Amino acid sequence: MEKVIVIFGPNGSGKTQYVESLRRQLASDRVRYLAFSDAYGPATDKAYYLQLRWNQHDIDEETPCVGQLLDKVYQQSGADTPEHRQLQAHLYQLFGMSELLDKYVILLSSGELRKFQLIKTLLANPSILILDNPFIGLDAEARQQLNELFQMLVSKHDITLYLVISKKGDIPEYADKIIPMGEQTADEIPLTTDLSTLTPPSAPIPSDSEVVIDMHKVSIRYGERTILRDLDWQVRQGERWALSGQNGSGKSTLLSLVCADNPQSYACDIALFGNQRGSGESIWEIKRRIGYVSPEMHRSYLRDLPTINVVASGLKDTVGLYVRPNEPEKALCRRWLKLFGIDHLADRSFITLSSGEQRLALVARAFVKNPELLILDEPLHGLDDHNRELVRTIMNRYCEQPHKTLIMVTHYEEELPSCINRHIYLKRQI
Secondary structure, three states: OOOEEEEEOOOOOOHHHHHHHHHHHOOOOOEEEEEOOOOOOOOOHHHHHHHOHHHHHHOOOOOOEHHHHHHHHHHHOOOOOHHHHHHHHHHHHHOOOHHHOOOEHHHOOHHHHHHHHHHHHHHOOOOEEEEEOOOOOOOHHHHHHHHHHHHHHHHHOOOEEEEEEOOHHHOOOOOOEEEEOOOOOOOOOOOOOOHHHHOOOOOOOOOOOOEEEEEEEEEEEEOOEEEEEEEEEEEEOOOEEEEEEOOOOOHHHHHHHHOOOOHHHHHOEEEEOOEEOOOOOOHHHHHOOEEEEOHHHHHOOOOOOEHHHHHHHHHHOOOOOOOOOOHHHHHHHHHHHHHOOOHHHOOOEHHHOOHHHHHHHHHHHHHOOOOOEEEEEOOOOOOOHHHHHHHHHHHHHHHOOOOOEEEEEOOOHHHOOOOOOEEEEEOOOO
């Protein structure tokens, strides 16, 4: 009997439609579907604001924490039997959830949030579990744990597991069946475009500072939790950094300091582009020099907007709700969309795209102003192998230009482009 079935194919190949059809065929109270596409449910402006973990002081004291929400799910998911309690304890231990039980859900890192969602779903003890992109956003240890959990579930429980996967390397060895969707594109990526011709005329003059980021003894605490402790980090113009670390180690918090989103940056010894934070420069002056994409950003774009407007919002450093690009801006955006192979989606509503196509559009948004500093926080989430290689190729070409600095976050070392020449690893604080 087939217990683990993989639905595998490139972005836009129809995997989502296939799953929707499958769910209709298997309609039952014991069928659960969970998608990991960086879009964690309805996103109001306030919800997205609070998802930015560095604004913890604005959270209502009555907001439920992880433990309270999981207890509620446990009570609703079946009888309180020793077997059910054993499953709960095993899930908590496997994902290291015990240390997060008193934390607000909206303060979880993207990887921690995935673990939380998986536990909620598995507590219902489903007979059929469909998981869309289950491995994205998880560090290597968590991915191994997840694979062990999947094997345990299918061997000890009456459950059939469907895994929807875009990256060939994520297909588990224990899969009983692979359902191919569409055709994989050849890996060779010819790229002849000179990226310097894709810089908007209104781009700021490159900073004359040789040091782009300069941090000294930076510490960030939220209540009793220490996220960063006495961190020294200097990034010089032209360097290409890989930023890595376990889920919850503070990578997104560190980047929030760089992007001028974190209020605590004013209390820290931080200089950006040669200017000390708090010395009079505005947030927007800093953001003009930075292109950025992240898992959290994906959440803010669950709107019925033309895809080209989403890309154009990168020129204005907004989330695109009121961006109406002029014709020269549209022409520039279309050229970037063409570079990423999705110019045919320019006028399509962003929310109708597959999650991989959405991610390509958001990566294009980060590049659209050809910024001095490019910050890519897990940019290859949900991308198939061809598009991963395409994005890496564009990153390498970006770094061939003068005055360009890159910071990339990934949990897969093989995702790093060849231009990377510096590394920083964050350890989760105890």
